[in-house]
Amino acid sequence: MAHNLTNSEIERYSRQLIIPDYGIESQNKLKSSSILIIGCGGLGCPSALYLSTAGIGRLGLVDDDTIEISNIHRQIAHDENKIGISKAQNLADRCKALNSLVKYEVHNILFTKTTALNLIEQYPFLFLSIYCTDNVITRYLINDVCVLLGKPLVSGSALKFEGQLTVYNYLNGPCYRCLYPTAPPAHAVSNCSDAGILGPIVGMIGSLQALEAIKVVAEIGTCLNGRMMIFDGFDFLTRIIKLRPRQIETCLMCKSVLSRENLTKKDREEILENFDYIEFCGVSNYNDKSINISILSDKKRINCSDYKNFTESHLLIDVRPKCQFNICSLPNSLNIPFDDFVYNEEKVVENIRDKLGNEKSIFLVCRRGNDSQLAVEILEKHFNDKEIKDLIGGLQTWSKEIEPDFPKY
Amino acid sequence: MLHLTIEFSGGAELLFGNVKKHQVELNNDTKWTIRELLVWIKDNLLKHKPEMFLQDETIRPGILILVNDSDWDLLGNLSYELNDNDNVTFISTLHGG
Ligand SMILES: [Zn+2]
Numbered sequence: 001m002a003h004n005l006t007n008s009e010i011e012r013y014s015r016q017l018i019i020p021d022y023g024i025e026s027q028n029k030l031k032s033s034s035i036l037i038i039g040c041g042g043l044g045c046p047s048a049l050y051l052s053t054a055g056i057g058r059l060g061l062v063d064d065d066t067i068e069i070s071n072i073h074r075q076i077a078h079d080e081n082k083i084g085i086s087k088a089q090n091l092a093d094r095c096k097a098l099n100s101l102v103k104y105e106v107h108n109i110l111f112t113k114t115t116a117l118n119l120i121e122q123y124p125f126l127f128l129s130i131y132c133t134d135n136v137i138t139r140y141l142i143n144d145v146c147v148l149l150g151k152p153l154v155s156g157s158a159l160k161f162e163g164q165l166t167v168y169n170y171l172n173g174p175c176y177r178c179l180y181p182t183a184p185p186a187h188a189v190s191n192c193s194d195a196g197i198l199g200p201i202v203g204m205i206g207s208l209q210a211l212e213a214i215k216v217v218a219e220i221g222t223c224l225n226g227r228m229m230i231f232d233g234f235d236f237l238t239r240i241i242k243l244r245p246r247q248i249e250t251c252l253m254c255k256s257v258l259s260r261e262n263l264t265k266k267d268r269e270e271i272l273e274n275f276d277y278i279e280f281c282g283v284s285n286y287n288d289k290s291i292n293i294s295i296l297s298d299k300k301r302i303n304c305s306d307y308k309n310f311t312e313s314h315l316l317i318d319v320r321p322k323c324q325f326n327i328c329s330l331p332n333s334l335n336i337p338f339d340d341f342v343y344n345e346e347k348v349v350e351n352i353r354d355k356l357g358n359e360k361s362i363f364l365v366c367r368r369g370n371d372s373q374l375a376v377e378i379l380e381k382h383f384n385d386k387e388i389k390d391l392i393g394g395l396q397t398w399s400k401e402i403e404p405d406f407p408k409y
Numbered sequence: 410m411l412h413l414t415i416e417f418s419g420g421a422e423l424l425f426g427n428v429k430k431h432q433v434e435l436n437n438d439t440k441w442t443i444r445e446l447l448v449w450i451k452d453n454l455l456k457h458k459p460e461m462f463l464q465d466e467t468i469r470p471g472i473l474i475l476v477n478d479s480d481w482d483l484l485g486n487l488s489y490e491l492n493d494n495d496n497v498t499f500i501s502t503l504h505g506g
Contacts, residue, residue: 042505136504159505162419179480180502184471185461195420197505230500232418235429241475241500244482343457 003028009101013055026218027055033217034058036120038111038142040087041065042202043156043209045077050210052095056217058103059095062119063088064110070409074199111138113272116145121265136183137281143168143176144275147253148268152225154212156205159195161234163205166224166243167212173225175254178247186282201233296373300380302363302389304402314361315352319375320395324367328407330398338371341378349382361387369394411437412494415450419501421472426456437493443474444487446497473500 003024005013009031016022035056037044040063052059065087067078077094078087092104109115139155146153152170157163169175208229215221230239248258256271257263263271302310318329319338329335334355340348352362362379364372372390379388391398399406415431422429431454435441441449447468451459461469467487468474474481475498481489491497 139504157503157505159420159503162503164419164500164503179473180471182470184502185469195505202505230418232429239478242479242483244480 004031009055012099012101016054021220022218026214026220029218030055030214031057034060035213035217036060036062038062038138040075040077040091041071042074042197042199043158043206044087045075045091046203046206047156047210047213048091048095049077049098050207051213052099052102052104054210054214055099056102058105059092060105060107060119060122061088061092061095062107062109062111063091064108070193074197074202076199076203111141113141113277116141117148117268117272120145120149120151135283136186137277137283139176140183140281141277144253144272147175147177147257148263148271150257152216154209154216156202156209158202158205159197161198161201161232163201163231163233164228165205165208165212165231166228167216168225169246170216170223170225172245173227174243174246175251177253178251179243181247181250181252183281198233201231204231204233293370293373296376296390300376300389301373301392303392304398307363307391308402310361310363312359312361313357314359314363315356316363316365317352317375319364319366319371324409327409328395330365330395333365338366338375341375345378349379352379352383356386359386361389363389363391365391365398366394368396411435411441411491413446413491414494414496415454416496416498417501418498419503421462421499421501424456424458424462425454441491442487443476443481443489443491443497446491447487468499471502473502474498475500 005024005027009027010017013027017024017027033056035051035058037048037051037060040048040061044061044063048059048061063086066084067075067082067087067090069080069083072078072080075087077091082090086106086108088106088108092106095102096104107119109119143153146169150169153168153176155168155176156165167173212223215223224240226243226245228241228243230241231237246254248254252275253271260267316330316333318325318333318335319341320335321337321339322335325335325337336348336351356362362383364375364379366372366375369390369392372394376388376390395406396408399408411434413433413435415433417425417429425431433454435449444466447463447466451463455462462472463469475496476484476489476491477496478498
């Protein structure tokens with residue numbers, strides 16, 4: 001059959017070309033397609049590496065972040081010599097070393113309404129974007145832009161030992177918003193830097209995103225649209241669940257696209273413009289990774305250098321989860337995880353009464369200085385004769401300003 | 410008795426003492442729909458923080474309910490009537506990447 005592959009491409013892709021269900025037709029389609037990968041981290045790395053080596057025509061890589069040492073255990077395209085370098089640029093460089101025939105485009109940007117629509121539109125042959133981003137607002141925004149532009153979205157996510165994978169907005173399958181019409185409360189969302197993630201879990205989900213992308217582009221096999229894979233690597237359980245179809249009556253985005261013919265660029269801009277993502281998701285900005293809150297008045301807080309110089313006897317309570325306390329802690333600190341404050345307030349109070357001698361002060365510390373403030377509010381109700389303060393900025397600030405040898409994680 | 414397997418995943422198990430799988434028996438003198446089951450779970454399995462599980466008498470946003478691996482929306486949502494040996498799973502959507 002007619003195809004546009006050169007002899008060197010035939011040799012390079014031969015092992016996939018000879019699969020009967022794939023064949024040269026699929027390779028042709030891959031070569032003339034573009035894919036945008038949003039997020040060049042744990043999921044984006046394997047997705048991009050495999051799509052590049054498979055011979056996609058054009059690969060766009062989006063990320064505004066730079067490489068940190070704590071990324072490398074899972075973001076397998078990045079290495080020790082590239083700390084501080086742009087993730088999108090480095091991933092493009094790594095892919096280029098694997099397959100220089102692909103056209104790479106690097107976008108060091110944060111996704112907002114304007115950038116999302118403009119960027120995804122720039123891909124005239126774009127068949128899908130793969131998203132691998134760890135914040136809710138970006139997930140809704142990417143989904144909505146894909147619905148407005150009629151592009152499938154291969155979605156992966158992973159946390160701790162678990163992963164989820166599906167293809168949104170493809171054929172009759174639902175979009176992300178069809179499935180989750182209301183955003184979860186902001187405090188119910190945990191990300192990789194707080195909850196943790198194991199490398200092989202994101203590696204597997206990211207690789208399978210590349211598989212689904214190849215199938216969508218080549219129009220072969222049965223994709224996960226209308227279904228979702230749920231993987232629990234801890235107990236090794238996999239299930240494929242059946243999802244609702246596209247919600248043309250109730251989904252705000254699907255409804256607004258299907259109720260009108262031939263949306264213009266201006267229509268799309270208006271639909272996005274009229275939607276307040278920040279309010280919808282209950283977050284403070286588009287880059288809502290680990291925000292630092294400030295709820296206590298200054299007199300209920302102590303900064304790290306004042307705490308260092310505080311010589312009177314006192315009780316120091318570390319409210320981080322036990323597994324984090326086991327990594328490192330300040331001397332003489334007592335570990336009472338914040339969850340216990342929430343779930344078991346009475347017992348926590350009893351425990352603290354037991355430990356308290358003549359100390360007039362109780363100080364609370366956590367990783368970044370957020371939970372410790374909430375813990376102050378809880379303890380104030382029970383110990384009104386004590387001075388109760390939180391250590392501003394937590395152990396991260398302690399390590400930065402007072403004790404450089406204190407482990408960072 | 411109505412025998413159900415109730416499972417939690419994606420982090421929803423944290424609300425239930427980190428136990429992912431629960432086998433429960435319900436008295437089937439009356440009919441059980443998901444609506445009643447949610448209240449029963451809140452009263453009998455949930456440890457604390459009911460607002461992290463239920464909101465406005467339904468599941469809170471971000472948790473997907475499955476009955477025998479099918480989206481509950483395909484089965485009638487809150488009014489789905491439970492059968493003996495049904496598996497009801499609550500999956501919290503993941504956001505990490
Ligand atoms: Zn939709």
